[in-house]
Amino acid sequence: MMDAPAKAWRCTVCGYVHDGSKPPEGCPACGADRSAFEPSTFLPPASKRWKCLVCGWVGEGPEPPESCPVCDASREAFEELPETVVNGAAAAVRIVVVGAGAAGVAAAEAARRANPSASILLLAKEPSLPYHRINLTRYLAGDVKRDALPLHPESWYAEQKIELRRGVAVDRVDPAGHAVALAGVGQIPYDRLILATGADPFVPPVPGASRPGVFALRTIEDADRILEAARPGARVVCVGGGLLGLETAGALARRKADVTVLENAGHLMQSQLDPVGGAALAAHLAAIGVRLRTNARVRELAGAGRVSEVRLEDGAAIPADAVILATGVRPTISLAKDAGLEVRRGVVVDDRLETTAAGIYAAGDAAEHRGVLYGSWVVAQGQGQIAGMNAAGLRATFGAVPRAFTLKVLDIDVVSLGVFSPPDRSHVAVAESAGTSYRGFVFREGRLVGASFVGDASAAGAARKAIESGRDLSTLLAKKPTAGIVAAYLSGIGG
Numbered sequence: 001m002m003d004a005p006a007k008a009w010r011c012t013v014c015g016y017v018h019d020g021s022k023p024p025e026g027c028p029a030c031g032a033d034r035s036a037f038e039p040s041t042f043l044p045p046a047s048k049r050w051k052c053l054v055c056g057w058v059g060e061g062p063e064p065p066e067s068c069p070v071c072d073a074s075r076e077a078f079e080e081l082p083e084t085v086v087n088g089a090a091a092a093v094r095i096v097v098v099g100a101g102a103a104g105v106a107a108a109e110a111a112r113r114a115n116p117s118a119s120i121l122l123l124a125k126e127p128s129l130p131y132h133r134i135n136l137t138r139y140l141a142g143d144v145k146r147d148a149l150p151l152h153p154e155s156w157y158a159e160q161k162i163e164l165r166r167g168v169a170v171d172r173v174d175p176a177g178h179a180v181a182l183a184g185v186g187q188i189p190y191d192r193l194i195l196a197t198g199a200d201p202f203v204p205p206v207p208g209a210s211r212p213g214v215f216a217l218r219t220i221e222d223a224d225r226i227l228e229a230a231r232p233g234a235r236v237v238c239v240g241g242g243l244l245g246l247e248t249a250g251a252l253a254r255r256k257a258d259v260t261v262l263e264n265a266g267h268l269m270q271s272q273l274d275p276v277g278g279a280a281l282a283a284h285l286a287a288i289g290v291r292l293r294t295n296a297r298v299r300e301l302a303g304a305g306r307v308s309e310v311r312l313e314d315g316a317a318i319p320a321d322a323v324i325l326a327t328g329v330r331p332t333i334s335l336a337k338d339a340g341l342e343v344r345r346g347v348v349v350d351d352r353l354e355t356t357a358a359g360i361y362a363a364g365d366a367a368e369h370r371g372v373l374y375g376s377w378v379v380a381q382g383q384g385q386i387a388g389m390n391a392a393g394l395r396a397t398f399g400a401v402p403r404a405f406t407l408k409v410l411d412i413d414v415v416s417l418g419v420f421s422p423p424d425r426s427h428v429a430v431a432e433s434a435g436t437s438y439r440g441f442v443f444r445e446g447r448l449v450g451a452s453f454v455g456d457a458s459a460a461g462a463a464r465k466a467i468e469s470g471r472d473l474s475t476l477l478a479k480k481p482t483a484g485i486v487a488a489y490l491s492g493i494g495g
Contacts, residue, residue, distance in 0.1 A: 009037040017381070036461065050078040051396060081395070092117040095391050096180055096188060098170050098335070099196035100124035101133055102377050103364025105151050106384030107194045107391070108162045115392035120162045121188065123180075127167035128220055129154060134377045136223045137244070141251035141409045149220065173339040175357040192359050192391035195336055195347060196384060199329035199365040199375070204239075208301030213308075214323045217248055229322040232256035237310045237320040239298055241268040243407060245326030246281075250410035252324075253290050260318055261285065262296040262310070272405050272416035273438075273452055276431060280438035280454040284412050287436060293318075331366040331373060346373050351397040353387040361387040370400060378404065402450070402467050412436065413457035418467050419450030432483040439483045446474030448490075459487035466490055 009023040018024050023037035050064040064078035095111050095118050097104045108122045124130055131149040138144040157164040172181040173195075179187040201216035203209050215226050230236045230252045238249040241263030253259045261268075267278030268285075285292050297313040301323055310318045331346040342348040342356040346368030353361045353369070364380035365373070374380070379401060389396045407414035419442045422429045427449070431440030437455030441448060441463070447470050451463035466473070476489055 009039055011036050048080055051081050052077055092119065093191040093391075093393065094119045094121075094189060095192045095194065095388075096121045096123065096190040097194045097196060097388075098123050098173075098180065099198055099364070099366075100126075100130040100164070100166075101196060101198050101364060101380065102151075103198070103367075103380040103384035103387070104194070104196035105130050106381045107196055107361075107363055107388035109160065110385040110388030111194075111392040112160050112162060112388075114389045114394050118392055121190075122157070122162055122164045123168050123170060123182075124164065124166045125169060126219060126221075129166070130164075131220065133218070136217060136220065137247035137251045137409050139220075139223055140217075140227060140248060141254045143409065146220070170335060173335050173360070175339055175341070175360060178359070193361070194384075194387050194391055195355070195360065195362040195366060196364045196380075196387075197332040197335060197362075197366045199331050201325065202328045202330050203325055204298070204327050206298050206301060208303065208307060209325065211301055211303055212306040213303070213321065214301055214325065216325045217244065218329075226252075226322070226324065227255075230255060230257045233258065234321040235319050236260070236322045236324065237262060237318055238324045238326055239310070240324075240326035240328070241265070241292070241294070242271065242326065242328070243269065243405060245324070246285075246407060247409050248324050248326055249285075249290050250288070253288060254409070259289075260291040260293065262298065262312075262318075263292065263294045264297050266294055268292070268294075269407075269414075269416070272420055273414075273454070274421040274429075274431070274440065276433050277420070277438045277440060277452050277454050280433050280436050281412075281414060284410065284436040284454070288411065329365065329375070331368070333366055336362065336366070344368055344371075351399070352390050352395070353383055353398055354390065359391075361391055363387040369398060372400065374401075374403065376404065402464075404464065412455060413453060413460075415451075415453045415457045415460040417451045417460065417464055418442070418448075419444075420452045421450075428477065430477075430481065430483050430486055439487055441483060441486050443473065443477060446472050446477060448473060456487075459491045462490040462493070463487075 009018045011027040023034045026033050048062060052068040064075045066075050097108050100122055108120050111118055111120055129150040131151060135144050135149055139149060169183040170180050171183050179189045181187050201218050213229060215222060217223060234257045236252050236257045236259045238245045238261045241261050245261060249259045249261045267275045268281050269278055282292055298310060299313045300311040301307050302309050302311050307320055307323050310320050310323060333343045333347055336347040337343045347355055347362040347366050349355055349362050349367050349369050353363055355362050363383035365375055367383060383398055386396045386398045402418035405416045422442055426444055428443045429440060440452045442450035448466045453460055
């Protein structure tokens with residue numbers, strides 16, 4: 001059996017879990033520095049396995065860990081798996097993982113940890129080593145070098161006895177025949193299959209969207225092409241004021257490009273911030289020299305061949321040497337759909353992340369769990385772990401988790417956790433803003449269900465813990481506290 005790391009380190013801001021004897025220099029998911037990490041026990045293999053009843057994570061050791069490294073639940077939340085389940089992972093099953101992003105690599109790693117005898121094949125569509133996709137904007141900004149993007153060095157896959165095939169395309173999945181067909185290669189049999197196919201950029205049906213100089217950011221190659229076009233002084237228009245659009249805008253502004261952001265809604269990050277929080281973020285954009293137009297609807301990307309301007313429905317025309325379409329993503333579901341699996345917005349999975357075809361699992365951006373598409377790197381990592389454990393023969397379940405988003409490269413902390421705006425009168429909001437700073441908390445029945453920060457996000461880790469633990473804060477709310485008092489209180493009790 002392979003050696004396992006002696007510890008896991010959990011980012012208190014976003015929940016990312018890093019395996020190793022030391023915390024990483026920075027969080028690859030949210031950009032927090034190493035001081036944001038706290039130890040979570042990860043015990044080496046032993047005769048007992050312990051399942052977290054909150055998120056489904058399974059660990060090994062003579063006793064349950066002090067806390068879950070995935071969801072931070074206390075040791076009381078663990079139950080010992082029966083011996084039949086422990087032995088269930090001993091069979092030499094053939095596991096094929098389609099997709100080598102956060103979910104796919106986590107699935108392969110978890111499957112290997114759970115089942116040393118399994119044959120594990122990881123299929124990567126891109127020719128490069130699997131990498132931190134969420135760090136592409138930091139690569140654009142110059143914060144991360146290209147050679148620092150890979151999740152693991154090439155030697156790691158051999159050490160883990162995970163066969164990695166790069167630059168391969170899966171044409172078809174045959175659930176009845178338990179095989180996948182690779183383009184130009186033939187069929188590969190499997191006993192368990194994990195679909196971690198991710199998502200593709202959504203390109204709006206706007207005239208001129210296919211012109212040279214119009215880009216979407218999803219791969220390393222996309223990032224390289226954008227860097228070539230967005231040189232210092234270049235006029236760049238980012239269409240979309242969500243997470244990716246703002247991170248891209250901030251990255252290219254740092255490269256001295258002349259950047260304009262177009263958002264068709266009334267405020268920035270409408271899926272993560274309320275209008276007041278969006279206004280605080282807009283003030284910061286102005287301070288760093290990024291222009292913003294809200295309620296901006298694109299009519300055409302015009303030019304004589306290459307794009308040269310963005311024309312809006314209100315008649316305005318914005319000069320552009322490059323246009324970045326950051327208008328969302330769509331789950332990559334064609335393989336699952338063609339194979340006859342149930343597909344809605346994503347590939348439908350149950351709490352074990354198993355699809356409607358026995359022995360086929362889905363995780364990450366392509367998976368739809370209880371009607372939710374998370375679109376989160378941290379959730380993709382966690383789902384990958386659970387899908388990998390189940391494919392290896394264990395029984396682990398994924399529970400609904402609060403949505404969490406962080407914004408990088410804009411030189412300002414932006415964190416959104418759970419519910420960011422009261423959806424009805426059963427919720428209570430406590431918020432305050434000043435200039436480019438904002439913090440807001442949303443409560444329901446005396447418990448924190450969401451928090452948003454622009455600027456000072458020092459209380460984000462404590463807020464996340466309070467949301468996950470369901471701590472009763474009715475006594476605090478009865479005093480009608482300000483947002484500053486709520487932040488101080490949460491930080492003082494550690495969530």
